[in-house]
Amino acid sequence: MIRVENLCKSLHGKTVLNDISFEVASNEFIAIIGMSGSGKSVLLKHLVGLMQADSGTIRFEGKKLNDMTTRELETLRSRMGFVFQNGALFDSMTVFDNVAFPLKERGEVGRTEILERVQGVLDQVGLSGMGHKYPSEISGGMAKRTALARALICEPDYLLFDEPTTGLDPIIRKSMLKLFKTTQARLKSTGIIVSHDIPEVFHIVHKVALLYQGSFLVIDTPEALFRSKDPIVRQFIRGDIDGPIRYN
Amino acid sequence: MIQAFLVRRGSAGLGSLRNLGKFALFFATSVHCSLTPPIKFRRILKQIWFIGWNSLLVICLTGLFTGMVLALQGYTSLKRVGSEAFLGPLVTLSLVRELGPVLCSLMVAGRAGSAITAEIGIMRVQEQIDALELMGLNPFRYLVVPNLLASILSLPVLGMIFNIVGIFGGYLIGVRLLGLNEGTYFNEIRNYLEWNDILGGIYKLVSFGILIAWISCFKGFHASRGADGDSAATTSAVVTTSVAILVWDYFVTSVVF
Incomplete structure (x- = not known):
């Protein structure tokens, strides 16, 4: 929690x-939405x-x-899977090595198991046969899926996504979001996703938090947000140009 | 107006102090991580290859021509006072005590130090260092310790190679070109070169190795975002390391020799 x-x-x-102030219960998946520059990524960091x-x-x-302590923080982080907005892949390593890296470094499993688990997770994210390529040789969508595979390889208790689908085409975006949901449900992880994919992200989370002017304007179920009469919430979800939210 | 000036100066001074503190803390953390497990031996070997082996050609070339020019200048000067026989010791002691460690370190700082800063800087800009941290891994153990240990191990070897090639360069000019007796060249080196000269040179090389890795890694680690930030960090690393080597050289020389 x-x-x-x-x-x-x-x-x-x-x-x-x-x-x-907010709380994410165990096994709960919450989306943080808000205008660009509203502090969503800062909050996640x-x-x-x-x-x-x-x-x-x-x-x-x-x-x-x-x-x-530093050790406790390292232990906690080793139970997290974090997907960065830009992937943050190690560009000197292949896709396979990027995904295998956390497992190898922890040294808890043998070479054969690493191979099996990496192949398995690459299959899950649709990157079978791409393990030998370097990040510079794959598309943006593939890089994001590699980042997801790297975050999932250790089956984390906490899944944190920072705009993981930004810049992807609608089909890949939807398939990625579906993958987040199924993975979070399978691993029973506690998840937080920062996203601009409205309304798609609403279909995969239990709660949505709208960050506005440094504070949460609302934290509620996706259905409640859809029904909200609050003009700011309505404008943001509908993406209306006219309304109380103004970009200067 | 005076108050504003004092506030500006004061905040600049505090900023410099803060940076100095960060710099010292960075070194303390690096040393602590270097002395405690886990040590990443494969990465250390990789960095020895990068810092040591890949610098070999440039070190040999620099050493050869430094020895050659020392012999050329030295021979002319010594001949004026009728002491050409001491060309060997002149070339050797200049190289072993001073020019070898300093020039070799400057070359490594320019070639490997800048690359280390650029690589770590890009990793910082692309959030790869953050990614390491979020995997529960200590970035110092992956990025700083291997460079620090590889630099400490590589520099003395490179420095010795620089010296040997330089002495050979002096031999080519002094003996082969200017006609000095071969026996005289090498015998006088044997007569005048002492172990303390060699040890002093090694101390210098080890301390310069620490400086190169420390400054290069620190600058990369604290590169600001964007391509500009990375290039500024790389330039700053090379300039700072070069100046630090020359300043530190004076203090080591005054203590060791």
């Missing part, structure tokens, strides 16, 4: 996160300890992230 309490963060004098908050607490299974 992840619990965030009163999280605040300012960057370059601008408040990015303002008193954010706080959750994994890549950024430090000005104030507030983040707890994983009751334990404060800030109180964790």
Whole structure:
């Protein structure tokens, strides 16, 4: 379970996160949506300890992230699968080596098992036969699927996705989102996805949180958001140009 | 106005202090990770190949021509005072005590140090270092420790090769071109070269190796986002390392010799 309490963060004098509080229960999958630059990725980076908050607490299974020793933090992170917006693949390694990397480095399983598990996860993400290619030789969609495969290889307890489908064509996007859902359900992971894919992302999550001006305007089920009378929520979900949200 | 000036100066000073602290902390973390398991031996070997083996050609070329030019200049100067016989010791001691370690380190800093900064900088910009951290792996053990240990191990060997090739270059010019007696050249080297000269050179090379890896990795690790950030970090790494080598050389020389 992840619990965030009163999280605040300012960057370059601008408040990015303002008193954010929410909770993600075990096995729950939640989507964080919001305008570009609203702080969604910043929030996700706080959750994994890549950024430090000005104030507030983040707890994983009751334990404060800030109180964790380096070893505890490494252990927690080894139970996470994080998919970066740009994939963050190691460009000096092949697709196979990228996916196998976390397993190899932990040294908990033998070579044969690594081979089987990597082949298995590459099959799942539709990359069979692509293991020998380098990240520079594959398409953006394939790179994102490789990143997903790398995140899944250790069967993590926490799945975190930072705009994993941005820039993909509609068919691949939908198949990726479906894959996220089935994987999260199969692994019984606690998941958070930052996404702009509205309404597709609504079909795969239990809850949606709308980040607006540094705070969560609403955290509710996708159905409740669809029914919402709040003009900001309605405008954002429909993608209307006219409404209370204005881009300057 | 005076207050604004003081605030500006003060905040700049504090910023420099903060960076210095980060720099020292980076080194302390690197040393700690170098002395505690797990050590990534395969990556160390790979970096020895990259820093050591791949620098060999440029080290040999630089060493050869440094020895040759030393012999050419030295012979002319020594002949004026009728001491051409000491050409061998002149070339050898200049190389072993000073020029070998310094020039060899500057060449490695330019060739390998810049590449290390660029590689780590790109990994920083493309969030690959963040990815390592989020796998529960310590990026220092993957990126810094192998470079630090490989640099410490490679530099003394490269420096010795530089010296040997340089002495051979001096022999080519002094003996083969200018007609100095071959026995005189080598016998005088044997008479004047001491173990302390060689050890002093090795101390220098080890400390320069640490400087190259430390500064190059630090600059790459703290490269700012974007291509500009990476190129600025690479330039800064080469300049800072080169200046640090020359400054540190003075202090090591004053202590060791």
